Amino acid sequence: MTVATTNGTAKRTAAANSRKVRFRIKRCDGPNKLVRWETFELTIAKGENVISCLQKIAANPVTTEGKRSTPVVWDCSCLEEVCGSCTMVINGQARQSCSALIDVIAPDDGDTVTLEPMSKFPVIRDLWVDRSRMFDALKRVKAWVPIDGTYDLGAGPRERPEEQAVRYALSECMTCGCCLEACPQFELAEDESEWDKSFIGAQALSQARLFNLHETGAQLKGDRLETLMGPDGVSECGNAQNCVKVCPKHIPLTESIAAVGRSTTIHAISKWFSGK
Amino acid sequence: MTQQQRVIVVGGGLAGLAGSARMAEAGLAVDLFSLVPVKRSHSVCAQGGINACNEVARQQGYSEYEHFDETIYGGDFLADQHPVLEMANWAPRIIDLLDRMGVPFNRTAEGYRDLRLFGGSLFKRTHFSGATTGQQLLYALDEQVRRLEADGAVTKYESWEFLRPILADGADGPRCVGIVAQDLRTMQIRAFRADAVVMATGGAGLVFGKSTNSVICTGAALARCYQAGAAYANPEMIQVHPTAVPGADKLRLMSESARGEGGRVWVPRKKGDSRPAREIPEAERLYFLEEKYPKYGNIVPRDIATREIFDICVNQHMGVDGGNQVYLDLTHKDPEYLTRKLGGIMDIYQKFVGVDPRHEPMKIFPGVHYSMGGLWTQYTAGSYAPSEPQPAHVSGTETACDAEIGRGMLPGAPNNMMTNIEGLYAFGEVNFAFHGANRLGANALLSCIFDGLFSGVGVANYIRDGAPSTAPAESIPQSVFDSAVGAESSRQKAITDTAIGGDHADETNPYIIAKEMGEEMTAGCTVVREEARLQKTLDRIAELRDRWSRMKLADGATWTNQSLSFARSVGDMLAVADAMASGAKARKESRGAHYRIDYPDRDDAKFMKTTFVTYDAGEGRARVEHREVRAELVAPRARTYGKVDKEEPAKAEAAAAGV
Structure with a gap:
């Protein structure tokens, strides 16, 4: 066993082998149901993440008070931070639970990890929220390349590597919702009819930019900009720049917002000159 | 006006999305x-790329036919x-289509699609988008289907589970x-009518507990078709x-592209060498793949x-630090190149x-990844019909068949x-259609998209x-649908009724049963297999099924x-596990991914055959038969990849090639 030179190291050495961590979880049985908090204590081995802990709780859902509860409901799929499913608020910050390593977020014996559902989307149950609004936003900004069908018509446009690099970075967006959870202007809208009444958010703006950058995708640029000039559009951004700080894929969201903002201005001026 | 004809697609990965768009x-x-x-x-997890013959490789002597032969x-x-021939011939067309959809394929300085090397080929024929190619292809198809959804041509039922x-x-x-x-939110169970149903539900990695698969890849959908009478082919592969x-929680894939881009696999030559990787000189490293297979x-x-x-x-026992791990080393490459x-x-x-692989070699170990086997499917053969199966294709020589559409399969055949x-x-x-006993890297994305585009027309x-x-689904009596919903409602009630009472022993806990299934399948039915061990696995599965029935x-x-959804799936996964182990036990030879220490050689006379498994509802077990493989195009030859320490197979390969 390593002989520690400082108290901190001693604590960590002990913690690395086997330690207890508490999980304080915000639970809710469904829409319009009461919120309650439950705490579970787990013995943690090296290399665990929030997912493996939720799996252990599912197999044995007994709270620290010794009360038998139910497995926690949460959304997950790939477990390698590429599908976007398992986003939740962990110790106050929206992020993917698969890449939330316990050794990092709760390194010491007796630490507590707090898990909550994202607050900007309606809760389905426990930590699972409904992010349909994000996919609807992708429809509203026509986030696609309007090809002439799936037939064999030869290659697409050639592209310089620098242009590909810009598009690839934007195209890594996994619709996880972190940027919206962190945005002061993006509001919870329970009802579908409210979705286009408040700020559409960074993800859709950035996707609009992505498709405006593609030679064929740019055919719909005017439509996209019209949508983003509306009351929920780019002008609603308050420039807090939280989105870019929390994006797990480091997508340059503020650059996208600025680019779309410039495009809408140019679009508005050219419309004015052409009298349309 | 007649009702519009409907098709149901189950699964929204590459195959399901490509099929939805085409249909x-x-x-x-x-x-x-x-x-x-x-x-x-x-599909979002696929990393390395997608294979297709391309103009650069073609001018170096490669061809669609060689892709097929490989x-x-x-x-x-x-x-x-x-x-397989039809798929290889379509590959370049599929790349062009994805390119038109806006997939950000990596580019050369001149703006053409860049290419990389991948397993099983000596030509660069893999197209890629960073190391998240699957994600980029999925997104492109997702966008096209979203466009069709906005037009009202596709209706999505997301967060819905297929039951039967x-x-x-x-x-x-x-x-x-x-x-x-x-509906996994409201728990409503409903029947949906359709004139045809396309399953595009992927693999079954979760049967092995931890794998590289997503948690949704349980194989339950496949199992529900299999238990309803669909045949399951080559489950052991x-x-x-x-x-x-x-x-x-899972095994995270480190793409084959790491090796395609120059990654080297090694262990210290000296057993138990505890020095950090960087301090071990080149001469004291054992690059065991390079030594044994100098060609590949x-x-x-x-x-x-x-x-x-x-x-x-x-x-x-030569693993790094004495454990089950070897180095996958990229530290000799430029870090910026690696990032790109x-x-x-x-x-x-x-x-x-928590370690940067640009500066420290990665530590890796094998993990369950892909199901070559799956639901048994049919096809109508195309126009290429050689007088006899051909020997190995030699790069740069005339191909036995050209790359016209319809050479391998008849387009549009129902x-x-x-x-x-x-x-x-x-x-x-x-x-089960394309990958035989082992899939080549970067052929999965291709086979999924090919199926959707090509067979969607059929x-x-x-x-x-x-x-x-003549008899659309709309004309089928309502009672047929009502009784199917009734059966599933009863199955659900039987499970949820168990939630009352205070018995929570491991014995009847569905999460524990699933964990034990995964451990047993990994131990008994993966890299190395043997008769008695497989029987033990089958016995364990039977025991777990009994426990599951009392969960x-x-x-x-x-x-x-x-x-509920998870526990119900566990029962279906056990049916898949039984089919896999039964197929493995019946195949008394070694071929591709299936390696039997008690039958180490390939036995074409007895086992160049498809394992054809049907579900015996009475016994609740797999019934295994073997069916002929249709191999009229290429003659079988020993599969050695130029291994140097085995004389005989190399000779056999030469003999088979007529040298």
């Missing part, structure tokens, strides 16, 4: 079902050959006329990927690399292990990728000209009950 274009109303929003499907050889001659196919009496046995599905990173080196196919790594660690070409996996390793149940199709990883033709043209659920909720 919507053909004028069918498409209902698309998925456990998750389709943009989160497991795929057959890579699959150890277990695949029916016609579908609905079968009605057809002219020649049962015919599929819809599905029963459940499970690919164990050589390079994964073990984790507490680190890019030998996956089954071979996996067995060599397993042998080094488990038999020779492999950024996605560099980030995953750094995030989950039986292309139809299961043995009329009107029930299987596209993508859930079928589905439309079946609906227009086949049984649904107790921890949640009786009638709203968003994930425990």
Whole structure:
């Protein structure tokens, strides 16, 4: 066993082998149901993440008070931070639970990890929220390349590597919702009819930019900009720049917002000159 | 006005999305079902790339035909050959289509699509988008289907679970006329009518507990078709990927592209050498793949690399730090180059292990990755019919067949990728059609998209000209649908009723049963297999099925009950596990991913055959038969990849090639 030179190291050495961590979880049985908090204590081995802990709780859902509860409901799929499913608020910050390593977020014996559902989307149950609004936003900004069908018509446009690099970075967006959870202007809208009444958010703006950058995708640029000039559009951004700080894929969201903002201005001026 | 003809697609990964787009274009109303929003499907995890002959490789002597020949050889001659030929011929067309959809493929300085090397080929024929190619292809198809959804041509049912196919009496046995599905939020169980149903539900990695698969890849959908009468082919053919990173919740894939871009696999030559990797001089490192396979080196196919790594660690105890791990080393490459070409996996390793693989070699070990087997499917052979099967193709020489459409399979044939149940199709990883006994890297994305585009047309033709043209699903009596919903409601009630009472022993806990199934299948039915061990696995599965039938659920909720969905799937996964182990026990030879220490050689006379498994509902067990492989295009030859320490197979290969 390593002989520690400082108290901190001693604590960590002990913690690395086997330690207890508490999980304080915000639970809710469904829409319009009461919120309650439950705490579970787990013995943690090296290399665990929030997912493996939720799996252990599912197999044995007994709270620290010794009360038998139910497995926690949460959304997950790939477990390698590429599908976007398992986003939740962990110790106050929206992020993917698969890449939330316990050794990092709760390194010491007796630490507590707090898990909550994202607050900007309606809760389905426990930590699972409904992010349909994000996919609807992708429809509203026509986030696609309007090809002439799936037939064999030869290659697409050639592209310089620098242009590909810009598009690839934007195209890594996994619709996880972190940027919206962190945005002061993006509001919870329970009802579908409210979705286009408040700020559409960074993800859709950035996707609009992505498709405006593609030679064929740019055919719909005017439509996209019209949508983003509306009351929920780019002008609603308050420039807090939280989105870019929390994006797990480091997508340059503020650059996208600025680019779309410039495009809408140019679009508005050219419309004015052409009298349309 | 007549009702519009409808097709149901179950699964929204590459195969399901490509099929949905093609069938919507053909004028069918498409209902698309998925456990998750389709943009989160497991295809998103594919990393390395997608294979296709391309102009650069062509001018170096490569061809669609060689891609076909490599795929057959890579699959150890277990695949029916016609579908593979058609797929290889379509590959360049598919790349062009994806390019038009806006996939950000990596580019050369001149703006052409960049290419990389991948396992089982000596030519650069893999197109890629960083190290997240699957994600980028999935997103492109997701966007196209979203566009069709906005136009009203596709209706999505996301967060819905497929529970069973609905079968009605057809002219020649049962015919599929819809599905029963459940909304995982409200728990509503409903029947949906359709003139045809396409399963595109992917692989079954979760049967092994921890794998590289997403948690949704349980194989339950496949199992529900199999238990309803669909045949399951080559279930024993499970690919164990050589390079994964073990984790507490899953095994995270480190793409084959790491080796394609120059990654080297090694261990210290001296057993128990505890020096950090960087302090071990070149001469004291054992690059065991390069030494044994000088021709292919680190890019030998996956089954071979996996067995060599397993042998080094488990038999020779030469793993790094004495454990089950070897180095996958990229530190000799420029870090910026690695970020540009492999950024996605560099980030995953750094995030989950906490070490930067640009500066420290990664530590990896094999992990269950891909199901070559799947639902048994049919096809109509195309126009290429050589007088006798051809020997190995030699690069740069004239090909035996050109790359015209229709050489391998007849385009538009209604039986292309139809299961043995009329009107029930299987596209993508859930079928068995392309990869034989081992899949070559970067052929999975291709086979999924190919199925959707190519066989989607056959589905439309079946609906227009086949049984649904005279007896559409709309004309089937309501009672057929009501009784299917009734059966699923009863099955659910039987499970949720167990949630009352205080018995929560491990014995009857569905999460514990699933964990034990995964451990047993990994121990008994992966890299190395043997008769007595397989029997033990089958006995354990029977025991787990008994325990599952007595299980107790921890949640009786009638709203968003994930425990119910999981527990129900565990029973289906056990049926898949039984089929896999039964197929493995019956195949008394070694071929591709299936390696039997008690039968170490390939036995073409007895076992160049498809394992054809049907479900015996009375016994609740797999019934195994073997059927001939259609191998009229390429003659089988020994599969050695130029290995140097074995004289005989090399000679056999030369003999087979007529040298």
